[in-house]
Amino acid sequence: MSDFVWNDICSRNDTCGLTGAAAFFGGIPGAGVLVNGPVWCYYYALRYLEHADMAMPQRMSVSQPDNNAVVFGAEKFLLETLRQMQQDGFHPDLLLVENSCSMSLIGDDLQGIIQKAALPFPVVTMDSGGLGGGFAEGYAKASLALLEQSHLEKLPVRRGCINVLGLTPFYYNGQADAKEILRLLADCGYQVNAVPGCGSGAASLKELSRAELNVVIHAELGMPLARALQDRFGTPYLCAGAPYGIEGTLAWLQKIRNALPCTMDEPLREARETLAWLTDWSNELSLNWGSPWFESVVVSAPGTTAVCLADTVRMEWLDTGKLVVQCQNDVTLYGLHSSQADTELIAGRDDARAAQMFRYLDNALLLGSSNESALTDRRRNRIAVCNIAFPVKDEALLVSVPFCGLQGARHMAQRIWNAYIQGILRQDGTCGSI
Amino acid sequence: MSLKMKRFIGKARSCSCSMTGVWRAVTYCDGVVAVFHSPRACAHIARTMDVNSCYSNLAEGRDGSHKPVPLISDQLGERESIFGGVERLQQCLSYAVKNYHPECIVIANSCVSGVIGDDVESAAAETEKQYGIPVVTVSTFGFLDGEYYDGYIETATKLMRRFFRPCRKERDTVLLLGDSGGPWGSYAKEVERLLEKMGIRIIGQFPGFMPFHEWPRLSRAEAVVVLGGNRKPMDGLQEMAAFLHETYQMGTVPGLYPIGTAQTMRWIAAVGRLFHREKAAEALIAEEQDRLDEAVIRYLPVTRGKRAALCIGRWLRYFRPDSIWEIVRQLQLRIPAVILLDGYTPAEREKMEKAVRTCTGLPIVDQKSGAELVRSAEVVLTTHELQGEDLHQIFLPMLPQAGTTAAIAMMEAVYRALCSRQKHGGMRYV
Numbered sequence: 118m119s120d121f122v123w124n125d126i127c128s129r130n131d132t133c134g135l136t137g138a139a140a141f142f143g144g145i146p147g148a149g150v151l152v153n154g155p156v157w158c159y160y161y162a163l164r165y166l167e168h169a170d171m172a173m174p175q176r177m178s179v180s181q182p183d184n185n186a187v188v189f190g191a192e193k194f195l196l197e198t199l200r201q202m203q204q205d206g207f208h209p210d211l212l213l214v215e216n217s218c219s220m221s222l223i224g225d226d227l228q229g230i231i232q233k234a235a236l237p238f239p240v241v242t243m244d245s246g247g248l249g250g251g252f253a254e255g256y257a258k259a260s261l262a263l264l265e266q267s268h269l270e271k272l273p274v275r276r277g278c279i280n281v282l283g284l285t286p287f288y289y290n291g292q293a294d295a296k297e298i299l300r301l302l303a304d305c306g307y308q309v310n311a312v313p314g315c316g317s318g319a320a321s322l323k324e325l326s327r328a329e330l331n332v333v334i335h336a337e338l339g340m341p342l343a344r345a346l347q348d349r350f351g352t353p354y355l356c357a358g359a360p361y362g363i364e365g366t367l368a369w370l371q372k373i374r375n376a377l378p379c380t381m382d383e384p385l386r387e388a389r390e391t392l393a394w395l396t397d398w399s400n401e402l403s404l405n406w407g408s409p410w411f412e413s414v415v416v417s418a419p420g421t422t423a424v425c426l427a428d429t430v431r432m433e434w435l436d437t438g439k440l441v442v443q444c445q446n447d448v449t450l451y452g453l454h455s456s457q458a459d460t461e462l463i464a465g466r467d468d469a470r471a472a473q474m475f476r477y478l479d480n481a482l483l484l485g486s487s488n489e490s491a492l493t494d495r496r497r498n499r500i501a502v503c504n505i506a507f508p509v510k511d512e513a514l515l516v517s518v519p520f521c522g523l524q525g526a527r528h529m530a531q532r533i534w535n536a537y538i539q540g541i542l543r544q545d546g547t548c549g550s551i
Numbered sequence: 552m553s554l555k556m557k558r559f560i561g562k563a564r565s566c567s568c569s570m571t572g573v574w575r576a577v578t579y580c581d582g583v584v585a586v587f588h589s590p591r592a593c594a595h596i597a598r599t600m601d602v603n604s605c606y607s608n609l610a611e612g613r614d615g616s617h618k619p620v621p622l623i624s625d626q627l628g629e630r631e632s633i634f635g636g637v638e639r640l641q642q643c644l645s646y647a648v649k650n651y652h653p654e655c656i657v658i659a660n661s662c663v664s665g666v667i668g669d670d671v672e673s674a675a676a677e678t679e680k681q682y683g684i685p686v687v688t689v690s691t692f693g694f695l696d697g698e699y700y701d702g703y704i705e706t707a708t709k710l711m712r713r714f715f716r717p718c719r720k721e722r723d724t725v726l727l728l729g730d731s732g733g734p735w736g737s738y739a740k741e742v743e744r745l746l747e748k749m750g751i752r753i754i755g756q757f758p759g760f761m762p763f764h765e766w767p768r769l770s771r772a773e774a775v776v777v778l779g780g781n782r783k784p785m786d787g788l789q790e791m792a793a794f795l796h797e798t799y800q801m802g803t804v805p806g807l808y809p810i811g812t813a814q815t816m817r818w819i820a821a822v823g824r825l826f827h828r829e830k831a832a833e834a835l836i837a838e839e840q841d842r843l844d845e846a847v848i849r850y851l852p853v854t855r856g857k858r859a860a861l862c863i864g865r866w867l868r869y870f871r872p873d874s875i876w877e878i879v880r881q882l883q884l885r886i887p888a889v890i891l892l893d894g895y896t897p898a899e900r901e902k903m904e905k906a907v908r909t910c911t912g913l914p915i916v917d918q919k920s921g922a923e924l925v926r927s928a929e930v931v932l933t934t935h936e937l938q939g940e941d942l943h944q945i946f947l948p949m950l951p952q953a954g955t956t957a958a959i960a961m962m963e964a965v966y967r968a969l970c971s972r973q974k975h976g977g978m979r980y981v
Contacts, residue, residue: 123643125621126594127601133592155662155694157568161596174557184695187666218590219662219693222632247590248629248663465591488598491605496614508599510606 124468128475130417130488130508131445131464133247135217136162137255139177140287141263142213142241144314145322149176149209151202153195153227154217154246156181168507169287176209178202182220190225192233199234211239211319213259218246239319241266253337253419253446256285260313260342263322264349271326271350278308279377280328280346282354283339284315288419289486289507290520291315297519298334298360304387305370305379313342326350330377332357335421336451356451359421362429363388363395363526384523391523395530402534409537411501413439415478416458417471417485418506420448424455426484426505426520431457433526434533437482443471443489445506482536487511501536503529554922556864556892557936569691569702571597573659575730575759576706578619582654582763584647587624588640588671589661589693594624604733613735621651627663636669644678644686654763657706658688665692685713703730704787707758710766711791717799718771723826726769726801727756729778729788731950734760738778741954742809746776748838749823749831770795774802774825780810780871780951802826809953811874812843812881839955846959847881850966854882857969860928862921864892864935865949867902875932875947876910878961884930888914890921892935930968936978943968943976952981 139150139162152159159179166173180198182191195214214227221244231240243262245255260282281299286292295315302309310328311317331346331354333339343354355376360369367388370381414437416427427442442458447466455461462471475492482501483489487510493500504512505520519525570587574597577583587594601619608614625643627636640658647656656678660671675686689705691697697705725746731738734756743753754772755761761769775792779785785808795801804821808814816836823832861879863872872889879886889907891900904915916924925931931944945964952960964981 121626121642121646123623123625123646126591126598126624127619127622129591129595129598131592132595133590135592155568156566157571157596157694161599187695217662218632219666219695222663222666247592248627248632251592251595487606488602491602508602510602511609 122466122468124465125472126468127492128443128468128471128489129445129464130486130506131251131253132162132165133158133218133251134249134255134258135159135215135245135247136165137252137257138213138215138243138245138259138262139255140166140252140285141256141259141314142211143170143173143177144284144286144316145211146316146318147210148319149178149202149207149212151178151180151195151198151212151214152217153180153182153191153214153220153225155179155219158217158246165507166287168509169291176207178207186220187223190223191220192225192230195225195227195230196234199236203236209238211241212236213262214240214242215245215259216243218248221246221248239267251446253335256314256338257341260339261345263313264325264342264345267323269323269325269349272324273327274329274352275308275310275327276329277306277377277379278310278328280310280325280331280352281312281315281334282331282343283333283335283337283421284312285335285338286315287507288335288422289505289509290514293517293519294359294521294525296517297522297524301360301366301370301384301522302332302373304383305374305381307373307377307379314338326352328352330355330373332373334359335419336448336453337420337446340451356453358453359425360522361426361520361525361529362433363392363523364433365425365429366522366526387523391526395527399530399534402538406538406541409435409533411435411437411482411537412480413437413441413478414482415441415443415474415485415489416505417443417483417489418445420444420446421453422505424448424453424458424461427455428457429529430484434530435482435537441474443467443485482533499540501540503532503536554918554925555938556894557938567699568593568596568662568693569689569697569699570659570661570693571600572699572702572704573657573689573691573706574622575600575699576703576710577657577759579617579733579760580620580758580763583620584651584653584656585620585622586640586643586647586656586658587622587661588636588658588664588669589624589627590663591624591626593661593693594622597622607732608735611737617735621647621653623647623651627661632663632667635667636664637671637674640669640671640674641678644674645682648678648682648684653684655684656686657710658686659702660689660692662693662695665695687713700787703758704791708787708791708794710758711794714763714766715770715795715799716767718768720773720800721754721771722773723750724752724754724772725774725776726754726772726795727778728775728792728795729756729785730759731778731953737957737960738950738953741952741956742776742778744956745809745819745835745839745954746822748835749819749826749828751822751826751828770799770801772801774822776822777803777808778953780808808951810951810957811877812955812958813877814874815839815954815958843881843955843958846962850882850962853966853969854884854962856883856885857930858928859884859886859965860890860921860925860931860933861886862890862892862925862931862933862935862937863903863907863947864894864933866895866899867906869949870934870947872903872907873910874951874958875961878958878965879932882962882965884965886913887924888916888921890916890918890924893918930965932965940975940977943971944978946978946980948981957981
């Protein structure tokens with residue numbers, strides 16, 4: 118018998134590669150996505166992406182092949198959809214045409230079909246879907262497809278210029294986090310050249326080779342592109358991870374500074390100010406509510422978020438008896454791990470343990486998504502919830518305030534304090550979600 | 552200004568995936584393990600549906616903590632796409648038997664396995680022989696050869712035919728057949744309320760919500776009540792009801808659902824006759840009529856003569872206009888024409904036009920011509936979210952909702968929308 122482990126999927130919240138690929142192109146302003154696959158796969162990808170960008174339906178389409186496509190190919194459905202898109206006045210700066218997993222098995226010559234359509238805008242094609250993995254794999258594969266099919270040339274390097282890789286607006290609060298990360302880097306004097314998949318347009322992506330350093334934030338998203346850029350242009354990269362908390366953010370900046378010198382005066386000033394402010398407020402709140410304490414804290418999120426945030430939880434935000442980290446991607450492959458976690462679980466490998474843990478979780482703070490919350494017994498057990506990952510069904514987050522960086526330090530402290538206070542206020546044994 | 556839908560998906564072909572239908576047929580059946588013969592991400596969609604359902608229940612004040620049975624994906628990868636996935640499936644089935652100790656396994660097939668051409672039936676039969684537990688699979692593969700309801704109905708039918716056994720009848724009991732949001736959903740709750748008032752008890756809901764060991768005893772119910780509406784997908788449930796009637800003498804009210812006020816009254820009368828409780832049914836009809844009348848009296852001062860738009864974009868097999876038209880009439884809303892949104896094939900448009908004609912003689916216009924009617928309406932009743940911040944929209948539910956409670960809830964939504972003084976509109980869900 119195989120030593121492969123097949124677990125109940127309930128404790129995983131990963132979407133498929135098709136969604137991840139669409140997310141990478143969705144993060145490029147003016148880009149469109151055409152899914153060559155069934156409506157159902159398209160629709161669930163769209164609904165996922167909409168939570169970060171409500172305008173996605175206007176730039177994402179589907180070809181809807183039928184049974185016969187398995188035998189005769191999907192060409193006529195693709196051409197019909199492309200014709201319809203143009204007729205509707207949709208002219209993206211760049212279009213991704215991605216095969217769903219079953220369509221990728223048929224063996225259609227996507228590039229040939231696209232040539233036949235003679236489109237007036239550049240097109241990137243790729244096989245996608247669940248066969249190749251989840252969201253992160255799809256995102257990474259799309260970034261590589263763009264690199265391969267854009268025929269980029271090596272341009273002269275600009276001093277102090279960096280690319281920021283592995284950012285996406287399609288992680289929970291991703292847009293606000295990206296903005297904060299770029300603000301901090303700018304405050305240090307770095308010139309950000311391009312942020313593929315998170316704000317850089319098709320034109321600026323052509324200049325990717327100008328950077329002196331590629332800084333990778335979410336390793337599971339950005340590392341494959343960083344390695345490919347090093348291979349192709351010789352650009353060095355740094356897997357920096359995501360900055361959380363005050364000390365965490367300063368350490369993160371220092372790590373980047375070690376690779377490419379900068380000035381940190383402004384972030385240091387802001388950090389001192391933020392620390393003083395948070396200390397005053399924390400003391401004020403403690404006067405009434407005591408110091409926040411949970412028997413256990415569980416962090417469950419995409420790999421980089423999970424390990425980086427978990428360390429800050431314990432080092433800066435609150436005290437707990439036990440810290441468990443569940444990574445939705447295995448980022449140990451990229452040298453990222455939590456130094457503070459008592460238990461580190463990897464989705465896909467430790468799902469049975471994770472499912473058991475969620476079921477019996479009590480007097481705990483859960484920093485995760487609504488997927489994990491749904492696994493807990495919130496009616497009977499005392500569980501405070503603070504969402505940090507999609508899917509989110511029990512919170513309205515309508516303001517653009519980051520979780521990352523120095524502004525994020527205030528925001529996260531606020532969210533955790535409020536979760537703690539709501540938990541005390543609800544005497545029926547259930548806690549609030551913040 | 553043109554009228555646009557927020558998400559426009561022309562449903563000319565494959566609309567949904569049969570795997571999630573298979574899953575929904577066993578989601579809460581203790582003793583069962585569901586196996587998706589698919590890439591792992593396909594199971595994510597099923598999980599998304601469960602999480603959505605959990606929070607919908609919580610939002611409506613119901614318990615959202617019902618635990619689904621294990622759902623395992625055999626995680627087809629690129630290797631299996633070349634060499635075939637049967638070996639992988641068999642290994643996964645063995646793993647499931649040894650680790651989850653199921654009494655029954657149900658396999659759903661993905662479009663990937665359909666394209667590869669895996670012989671899933673044989674793999675299921677072999678596992679069944681090896682471990683001595685039933686292993687059921689279906690003939691649909693993701694979006695190939697069927698859709699959500701095809702997967703759901705085929706699974707339910709196979710389980711019913713295989714596991715139901717003759718039983719001694721329990722008086723005044725029914726078995727609910729179908730889903731419509733499950734036992735915690737508003738449909739089943741409303742049916743339960745109406746049946747209780749006639750002294751009839753529900754023994755359970757099949758498929759999807761009864762433990763495996765209970766299945767052989769479900770024919771003890773005197774009758775079957777099919778949950779759903781006059782929609783094509785419900786034909787499969789009606790066929791199941793007919794089988795149960797023929798094989799186990801379980802009574803049924805064929806083709807009748809408690810959807811819309813007039814049909815609800817007919818349904819109550821029919822159930823009353825079936826259980827020889829005509830008097831109780833008569834009293835209940837009067838009671839429900841009073842309830843409705845009271846609601847109309849409450850809402851009418853606000854709703855009478857108000858400009859409304861009715862936009863229909865769903866195909867007839869998924870949406871029938873009669874029950875919403877009843878509410879339009881009762882609330883005396885002023886609708887100049889019925890708007891059929893883009894997305895119909897000519898044949899489907901004709902079917903919907905015909906259905907609308909049975910409700911009203913008003914003109915039927917297309918999306919383009921209807922734009923102005925929508926802009927000038929005080930409330931928009933629509934099957935699809937429309938673009939426009941100023942529109943006060945009410946979403947006409949995908950799943951039919953039952954009884955007078957649903958009718959009153961829809962009236963309440965219209966009333967509240969018309970009471971709104973906010974400049975911006977938005978979507979209301981009932």
